[in-house]
Amino acid sequence: MGLLLAVAGVAAVSRHSLTMRRFSRLESLDFPLLVVLSVAFFALVIAGVVRQASPDWGPIQERFRGVLEENGQLRAARAFTPGIRQLWLPELGRVDRCITCHLGYEWAGTLPATLPAPLAPHPPLPYLDAHPFTRFGCTVCHGGQGFAVTIRDAHGDVEHWDDPLLDRRIAARNGLTQSELMQLRCNGCHRREETTPGMETIAQAKELFRKNKCLVCHVVDGRGGVKAPELTFIGDQDPELFDFTHVTGPHTAFNWHVQHVTHADVVSPGTAMPDFDFPAEEGRALALLLLSWRRVDFPPSYLPGPSAVTAGEAPARQPVSPPVIAGAEAGREVFVTRGCNSCHGVGSGTVIGPDLKGVGGRRDERWLRSWLADPAAVIRATPDFQKWPAEYGNIVMPNQNLSTAEIDELISYLAKL
Amino acid sequence: MSLREYLRQRWRAMTWSWAPETELEASDAIVRNLWLHWFPNKVTLRSASWSYSLWLGTAAASLFVILLVTGMLLMFFYVPSVQTAYWSMKDIRFAVHFGFLLRNQHRWAAHLMVGVTFVHMARVFYTGAYRGARALNWLVGIVLLLTTLLLSFTGYLLPWDQLAYWAVTVGTNIAREAPLVGTTLRFLLLGGNEIGQATLLRFYVLHVFVLPAILLILFAYHMWRVRKDGGLAAAEPLRRSRRLTPTAPSPSKTYSIFGVRPGATLQTLATTHVEETDVAFSSPELTRRLTLVFLLVFNVTLLLSIMFDAPLEEAANPNLTPNPAKAPWYFLWLQELVASTTIRLGHVTISGGFIGGILIPGILLLLAAAWPFLDRSANSTEGVWWPRERLLQNLVFTAVAVAIVALIIVSLYFRGPSWGFYWPWQAWPPSPATL
Numbered sequence: 001m002g003l004l005l006a007v008a009g010v011a012a013v014s015r016h017s018l019t020m021r022r023f024s025r026l027e028s029l030d031f032p033l034l035v036v037l038s039v040a041f042f043a044l045v046i047a048g049v050v051r052q053a054s055p056d057w058g059p060i061q062e063r064f065r066g067v068l069e070e071n072g073q074l075r076a077a078r079a080f081t082p083g084i085r086q087l088w089l090p091e092l093g094r095v096d097r098c099i100t101c102h103l104g105y106e107w108a109g110t111l112p113a114t115l116p117a118p119l120a121p122h123p124p125l126p127y128l129d130a131h132p133f134t135r136f137g138c139t140v141c142h143g144g145q146g147f148a149v150t151i152r153d154a155h156g157d158v159e160h161w162d163d164p165l166l167d168r169r170i171a172a173r174n175g176l177t178q179s180e181l182m183q184l185r186c187n188g189c190h191r192r193e194e195t196t197p198g199m200e201t202i203a204q205a206k207e208l209f210r211k212n213k214c215l216v217c218h219v220v221d222g223r224g225g226v227k228a229p230e231l232t233f234i235g236d237q238d239p240e241l242f243d244f245t246h247v248t249g250p251h252t253a254f255n256w257h258v259q260h261v262t263h264a265d266v267v268s269p270g271t272a273m274p275d276f277d278f279p280a281e282e283g284r285a286l287a288l289l290l291l292s293w294r295r296v297d298f299p300p301s302y303l304p305g306p307s308a309v310t311a312g313e314a315p316a317r318q319p320v321s322p323p324v325i326a327g328a329e330a331g332r333e334v335f336v337t338r339g340c341n342s343c344h345g346v347g348s349g350t351v352i353g354p355d356l357k358g359v360g361g362r363r364d365e366r367w368l369r370s371w372l373a374d375p376a377a378v379i380r381a382t383p384d385f386q387k388w389p390a391e392y393g394n395i396v397m398p399n400q401n402l403s404t405a406e407i408d409e410l411i412s413y414l415a416k417l
Numbered sequence: 418m419s420l421r422e423y424l425r426q427r428w429r430a431m432t433w434s435w436a437p438e439t440e441l442e443a444s445d446a447i448v449r450n451l452w453l454h455w456f457p458n459k460v461t462l463r464s465a466s467w468s469y470s471l472w473l474g475t476a477a478a479s480l481f482v483i484l485l486v487t488g489m490l491l492m493f494f495y496v497p498s499v500q501t502a503y504w505s506m507k508d509i510r511f512a513v514h515f516g517f518l519l520r521n522q523h524r525w526a527a528h529l530m531v532g533v534t535f536v537h538m539a540r541v542f543y544t545g546a547y548r549g550a551r552a553l554n555w556l557v558g559i560v561l562l563l564t565t566l567l568l569s570f571t572g573y574l575l576p577w578d579q580l581a582y583w584a585v586t587v588g589t590n591i592a593r594e595a596p597l598v599g600t601t602l603r604f605l606l607l608g609g610n611e612i613g614q615a616t617l618l619r620f621y622v623l624h625v626f627v628l629p630a631i632l633l634i635l636f637a638y639h640m641w642r643v644r645k646d647g648g649l650a651a652a653e654p655l656r657r658s659r660r661l662t663p664t665a666p667s668p669s670k671t672y673s674i675f676g677v678r679p680g681a682t683l684q685t686l687a688t689t690h691v692e693e694t695d696v697a698f699s700s701p702e703l704t705r706r707l708t709l710v711f712l713l714v715f716n717v718t719l720l721l722s723i724m725f726d727a728p729l730e731e732a733a734n735p736n737l738t739p740n741p742a743k744a745p746w747y748f749l750w751l752q753e754l755v756a757s758t759t760i761r762l763g764h765v766t767i768s769g770g771f772i773g774g775i776l777i778p779g780i781l782l783l784l785a786a787a788w789p790f791l792d793r794s795a796n797s798t799e800g801v802w803w804p805r806e807r808l809l810q811n812l813v814f815t816a817v818a819v820a821i822v823a824l825i826i827v828s829l830y831f832r833g834p835s836w837g838f839y840w841p842w843q844a845w846p847p848s849p850a851t852l
Binding site: 029030033034037038040041044045047048051052084086093095097145147148149150153160161162164166170173174181238239240242244251252253254256291 | 467500504507508511512514515517518578579705706708709712713715716719720722723728729730731737740847848849850851852
């Protein structure tokens, strides 16, 4: 190449000296410029071709051919042609080019499981039969950027890609194991099942969600209370929309959820949500569950059948309509708007909290006033009460931050019940 | 016949369909050839020099050629649908052979074309090359600049990522501030009240057919006017310095619609007011430099394309506004004007959209269009760089251009979330992630 260029250069220079007379009338910069620009052009074209011809996957594919040969797969090694490979999933609108490098994925049993990372076969997990590669691809479960074919872009931990590969590093960053983290993806489709094999952490979170009666206030899938934010697709909420003022540690939606489910009143001061004080592990499981609730627009044939779906997590429940009492309409208004009727019935028995029928006779005004102002303080100040919340599912009445005027209205209403 | 002569003849027979026998036939052949006829037979040395025109118009035209070729190739891969547009961009970047190069070159050439066209306009202003008969071509040039901006803007939406979606949202929201027609204009452009499939299709058709066609037609007219106006204004000082001597009417025939009219030609002034020493043949002097400029421009776009990948952000999400949402860079000075003329008094906000988005650019545009007719400086300033007599107006033009560039730089590099001021080295508040 260099020789060719040199010959061309000499030829051009000799030609140049012949035609110099014609050129000389304009600045004679033109000729050296032509040489420089032409050489630059050739160099740039070569650079472009080199960039196109040296993909990240080149050496990896070459290594895989060697691995096939070493393991006696001579025919496969001969038939192996380099190039981009992909799982095209038109029904899911996905193209997963991961297998351009992760070449051993379907060679379980033939190639040793001890092969290094990109070439190793996919572990033969029990639920793989229900999720064949050709139907589900890779990114549905693992995350990552299926379209990309460079290592950094494909693993998706890059700017402007929201769905990174759920690898060990991200799991560790969030105090989870990789298998725990990946259950987040499983539950996208398996959200209506009580327990699913391999999804133990999510199952634990679902149990916590039931036990703590979250549906008393929150709506999920059209079921539950009306006072708290709907959680059906809470996993889709953009992290920018969370308020991190009172969150310690990394500003991630996961961390926000962990701290919020554990100490709601710390993260969102003045919230009506009780402080559940979960152990860290349970908080993480719940946060995982919340993040897993995302909009999944897969065709029905991809979703688990109805047989696998467990019946409702909690009975559909309408808030009790409290009686109208003449002269205390304003108090009833506060009772409804502040959501007291989510937990308290009047003459209909215990819902979550005690029935309030005749509460005016059982409690005097001073007690009611201090209770409504700060229930937790009353419980702390009254030793008898320490064991009392157990009667009501361990749910302490949240502090609703009522104003004095609202307390006045409420008391005049409660007194007449 | 020597072997060398034989080979020469064979080669000629293969590559030439016809060879001129006389000088007249040769010059006639050049006149008949569209590509060779693009230029006059001869040009003044000053017109062909690097230093007078800086060859900016040629550079802009070269960029347009690059854009046409890369754009046509990209059309084979791009799908103008809101569901697939973004993913076809990913395919172009990752799976199409040399797709990264195609897209990068198209992107960088588009940005460069906007800049080069503007600098070309500045050169024409500084040399007073818009005067007299050239005023019309100045107006055509302004329309060409606007068409270039629109081409770039319509192309900006096509990747259908967050950058595209919100830049076009900001851009078309500014358009809404136009009095009387603003809302209708925006509705027509978007094909609705919000950016959606209709918008993408409209922008696509505008981008790949309507605007390039307008640009091509106007460009052809622009070049034709240059010829009709007597070449570049660079020749004017020369023309003025030569005294034109009336020559005797030449005894030739003039053709009228009624037949041959005996007498003189209409030409009564000598056309040879330019000496042989002042001119050079267009071919090869001009064509060679054209090649050089094209080569330079091509190399620059190629270098940029190999080194820097065109941005592609997350897929467009109408429910999630990035903070800050910035217009394309050439409209950023308008956005900065809108932001800084928006006055907040307590809870009352007076939108600066009209002042910054319509009034100021409108006045600037009108002034630019009217300037050839307002400029009263002497004819001797025509075709001269920075003449003393036009010092003031050149300074004012420079001040406006510098202000625009400064506003663009401020909004591009110094504006962070909520349009707050950030130094380029100052970190923005961290943006939260999911995991």
